Amino acid sequence: MAGNLKLIKNPLSKENPITVQVLGICSSLAVTAQLKPAIVMSLSVIVVVALSNVVVSLLRNTIPQRIRIIVQLVIVSMMVILVDQILKAFVYEISKQLSVFVGLIITNCIVMGRLEAYAMSHKPYVSFLDGIGNGLGYSFILITMGFIRELFGSGTLLGYRIIPESLYEAGYANNGLMIMPPMALIIVGIIIWIHRSRNKDLCEK
């Protein structure tokens, strides 16, 4: 049981897919200008990673070694199409905002990484937990970034105005750089910096 809990907990910090394994950076730069798309993207990735982990894990003994990547891709793309259709049906606006990036979950290194590294050699239940854990690790960083970038870039959170009008009248201005992708990269860098200075064992020699 303790081992299973670790599957969820480790990816949140010591084995975080973004800050430690440095996977999935591309989408984390693209969708975090605002909080809402970041949350939706996080949920989509959690669902896709967890479900494809389960499916691949169920099939792991029947998938021929030599064509395993293409089989995994078929499974992942099926999940992504499902998620994409659901988003289009229920939250069309956000789906438009995320545009191509939902489709690009297929190529998100986190998904393939977990399938290769974990699901291909583990049972379905633990693979499911592993998928959830890694999805959460990804979400944690994405939502932190979305929070910072929307708050300082637009002065809002989830579309609601947080920074009061009086502050703008006093001379405050939104930071335009926050909305641009370069700043997202810098924020990821700062998160990695803080993370490593708190966990010395992560630092490379």
Add this chain to the structure above:
Amino acid sequence: MKFIKNILDNMRPNFEKGGKMHAFHSLFDAIDTLMFVPKTTTRLGSHIRDAVDNKRTMIVVFIALLPALLFGMYNIGYQHHISLVGVEGAVSYCDNFWGNLWYGFLKVLPMLLVSYIVGLGIEVVFAQIRRHEVSEGYFVTGLLIPLICPPDVPLWQLALAVAFAVIIGKEVFGGTGYNFLNPALVARAFLFFSYPTYMSGDTVWIAEQGDAVSGATPLGEMLAGASMPSSSLMDMFIGFIPGSVGETSVIAILLGAVLLLVTGIASWRIMLSIFVGATLTGVMFNLIGANDYMQLPFYYHFVMGGFMFGMVFMATDPVTAAQTNIGKYIYGFLIGVMAILIRVVNPAYPEGMMLSILLMNVFAPLIDYYVVEANIRRRAKRAKLAVKN
């Protein structure tokens, strides 16, 4: 001086290892070495010994910047008062030298204070955490940053930009000497992209602008589609145009350039090759002449905007420029080419100097790498020939 030295010497034991205030040793060290020649000398290894240490270098650059700073102060006042000519109830003394200078001084002083307090504060904190000395590097950067900002830049934005430049532009990579981007330009780029309305347009270049003039810089006018800047070539050369604090006067900048070149601190190779690159690009556009901007005589580019300032003080930063001699030619040449290219062709940015220098800062290590590799290959070939014979 003796008095201060006595105080510092009396305090010294407190800051040495085991002393009560050892935690603040780097701050003590900074003050001590700023005022006096330090007693410690290098003990191990072979070193090049020269009277010009880092501190001396920085002070020479600081002095070289003073003409631009003083003229910038005067020009702030001058531009402000010119913009008030004819406005009712306004005090206008654009012919009054001291009045203009005083007005500009009051504008620049808070910027300098903010720049130095924030920047040095962060430097001291990092020096404490990393247990090394406070470096002299910020001494010049702290003066450069206000000089490349518009006179009316809000101080909190300036403080944020300074913090960003010192932390992300410099300390992250290990502090002075390890940064690959010019920190002052990082600060300006941060302001430029974060708060574009405060950093470009027609209303930010003159402090507390009145209605009598338009307030656009020559570059802004050209971008807006003018066939010629409204200021005369002479005005732009002397510096009587709106613009960032220290960039307007070519004469003042050239005075600094002479000092830097005579003392050998700035590389003449970089300055020359920037000049050549910009001239060639300018002439090329003159020959194409497809629109008004391309037809603008190439020498106008040298007196408009931050070209001269960037060429003399920014591109020649010894840390971020290319290190090899051939590399310096390539580095400078491409800065010159790119700066004019961005000015004339890109419709979004009026000034290309900042972006082209930052871009070439990024490429400088690569240029050096290939210059060194080429040298190795040439010598290897020569060695092989020698063996054969």
